[in-house]
Amino acid sequence: MPYDPGDVVEVMRAPRDSAPAGAYRAFAATLKGLRMTFGRLAEGPNTISYPEEKTPVYPRFRGRHKLHRFEDTGLEKCVGCSLCAAACPADCIRVVAAENTPDNRVSAGERYAAVYEINLSRCIFCGYCEIACPFDAITMGHDYEMADYNRSDLIFTKEMLLAEPLERTPLRMADE
Amino acid sequence: MHLLAEVGYFEPWWMQLAKALVIFFVVFNLVPLTLLADRKVLGRFQHRYGPNRVGPFGTLQAVADIGKLVFKAQFRPAGAQGWLFAAAPVISMMTAAATIAIIPFGDTVDIFGTKTGLYGVDPSIGILFAFAFGGIAFYGLMLGGWASASKYSFLGSMRAAAQLISYEVAQGLSLVGVIMMVGSLSLVDIVNWQADNFWMVGPQLVAFLIFLVAGFAETNRAPFDLPEADAELVGGYNTEYGGGRFAAFFAAEYLNMVVVSGLIVTLFFGGWHIPFVDPPTWVDPIVVIAKMCVVLFFFIWVRATLPRLRYDQLMSLGWKILLPLATLNAFVTAILVVVLD
Numbered sequence: 454m455p456y457d458p459g460d461v462v463e464v465m466r467a468p469r470d471s472a473p474a475g476a477y478r479a480f481a482a483t484l485k486g487l488r489m490t491f492g493r494l495a496e497g498p499n500t501i502s503y504p505e506e507k508t509p510v511y512p513r514f515r516g517r518h519k520l521h522r523f524e525d526t527g528l529e530k531c532v533g534c535s536l537c538a539a540a541c542p543a544d545c546i547r548v549v550a551a552e553n554t555p556d557n558r559v560s561a562g563e564r565y566a567a568v569y570e571i572n573l574s575r576c577i578f579c580g581y582c583e584i585a586c587p588f589d590a591i592t593m594g595h596d597y598e599m600a601d602y603n604r605s606d607l608i609f610t611k612e613m614l615l616a617e618p619l620e621r622t623p624l625r626m627a628d629e
Numbered sequence: 630m631h632l633l634a635e636v637g638y639f640e641p642w643w644m645q646l647a648k649a650l651v652i653f654f655v656v657f658n659l660v661p662l663t664l665l666a667d668r669k670v671l672g673r674f675q676h677r678y679g680p681n682r683v684g685p686f687g688t689l690q691a692v693a694d695i696g697k698l699v700f701k702a703q704f705r706p707a708g709a710q711g712w713l714f715a716a717a718p719v720i721s722m723m724t725a726a727a728t729i730a731i732i733p734f735g736d737t738v739d740i741f742g743t744k745t746g747l748y749g750v751d752p753s754i755g756i757l758f759a760f761a762f763g764g765i766a767f768y769g770l771m772l773g774g775w776a777s778a779s780k781y782s783f784l785g786s787m788r789a790a791a792q793l794i795s796y797e798v799a800q801g802l803s804l805v806g807v808i809m810m811v812g813s814l815s816l817v818d819i820v821n822w823q824a825d826n827f828w829m830v831g832p833q834l835v836a837f838l839i840f841l842v843a844g845f846a847e848t849n850r851a852p853f854d855l856p857e858a859d860a861e862l863v864g865g866y867n868t869e870y871g872g873g874r875f876a877a878f879f880a881a882e883y884l885n886m887v888v889v890s891g892l893i894v895t896l897f898f899g900g901w902h903i904p905f906v907d908p909p910t911w912v913d914p915i916v917v918i919a920k921m922c923v924v925l926f927f928f929i930w931v932r933a934t935l936p937r938l939r940y941d942q943l944m945s946l947g948w949k950i951l952l953p954l955a956t957l958n959a960f961v962t963a964i965l966v967v968v969l970d
Binding site (some may be wrong): 483486487489490491493494496497498499500504596 | 670672673674675676677678706930931933934935950
């Protein structure tokens with residue numbers, strides 16, 4: 454049913470300026486605007502010149518993953534349990550486990566990850582792998598510059614994830 | 630021969646040629662500087678740096694832009710009117726450059742033993758020369774839009790035509806007061822009068838404001854950049870242009886800005902005159918250019934501040950406010966000039 458407003462429609466309007474008042478108001482408003490923009494000019498730029506100057510990240514920032522070793526023994530923390538792969542909603546982690554032997558001891562547990570690959574072109578950086586890991590073997594790092602020319606180069610292997618990232622991202626200070 | 634305007638040529642031909650080259654060189658170099666200043670200052674107004682990659686602090690950005698445009702392939706739409714399409718940017722550029730000739734950068738000086746005026750020409754019709762070329766300049770935009778055989782170009786050029794005609798009336802009328810007070814059309818006379826008495830911006834404040842607003846409209850600068858309203862018209866009369874021809878349109882626009890700022894300085898801010906100081910003659914052109922830079926900064930400042938007008942607002946401002954105000958100003962000035970004389 455169409456909207457029927459009735460017989461009389463009363464439209465309330467604000468009183469209009471007379472011509473001189475309108476001109477004065479426009480002039481005053483222009484001057485006010487000019488003062489306002491000049492204030493912005495005096496404040497100076499807020500730009501962070503990105504490639505030279507990086508935005509600091511918060512400690513909880515979820516960047517590129519890192520795999521960890523025990524600092525004292527140098528053994529990998531990852532035991533190849535695949536819980537991270539199970540938790541991953543994007544299904545981008547591939548783990549193939551193998552048994553530790555006395556003469557080839559890679560991790561502290563019974564098994565270790567023979568293959569550990571993260572396909573970063575699929576990863577959504579949700580951090581569920583970090584939560585799922587029972588040994589804190591995988592954590593989210595702070596690097597966010599991961600662009601590359603080939604999709605295949607975005608598949609990060611265990612060696613790449615274990616290595617320290619080449620370019621460190623600045624960490625945000627407490628007062629920033 | 631029927632003489633339309635008396636032009637005070639008293640220099641030898643080689644001096645005129647040298648003068649023309651020097652003035653053209655200096656003012657033409659102001660164009661990329663204005664272009665760069667526009668982008669950098671506008672950036673500062675918006676809390677950013679503006680271009681800062683090409684050359685130290687991005688100073689070569691304008692040169693790089695112009696170089697890129699010049700080396701691009703020429704493009705012409707299928708339905709374009711051949712030579713008119715090519716002539717339009719030339720007209721725009723020529724009229725903008727021709728108006729520079731009458732801006733005085735200093736009084737008559739002695740160079741190499743010849744008496745030389747630091748200006749291109751000082752015709753007896755003075756400021757009318759500028760309006761005449763302003764009138765021709767509109768052909769550049771109009772033909773450019775029409776010859777492109779494109780709807781948006783044509784809409785843009787129609788807007789430009791309507792806007793330029795509307796504001797030229799108010800702009801011309803606003804100067805009647807100045808001309809009456811001085812009693813001469815010659816820009817050199819106007820500056821000398823201001824040096825003897827006072828700057829025109831005082832008694833002719835209304836005329837100055839009208840001329841300023843109309844100047845924004847004449848140069849198609851924000852908030853009157855309707856002819857090229859990029860959101861509605863894709864770029865207006867220069868939509869179909871690319872490469873060097875677009876660069877010509879673009880440069881003509883900035884050249885017009887320089888010219889209008891030069892006229893404002895000459896007519897209302899005493900040209901090369903500084904109150905209470907009497908510097909040597911060689912400082913005069915520097916003073917004029919410094920004053921022009923201040924006006925150019927104001928142009929950019931306004932661009933950073935005011936949003937674009939609606940078309941009906943533009944027309945009603947031009948015809949209903951500026952034109953009556955300019956007429957009233959001329960009328961009151963006429964009475965005061967007679968009464969006080």
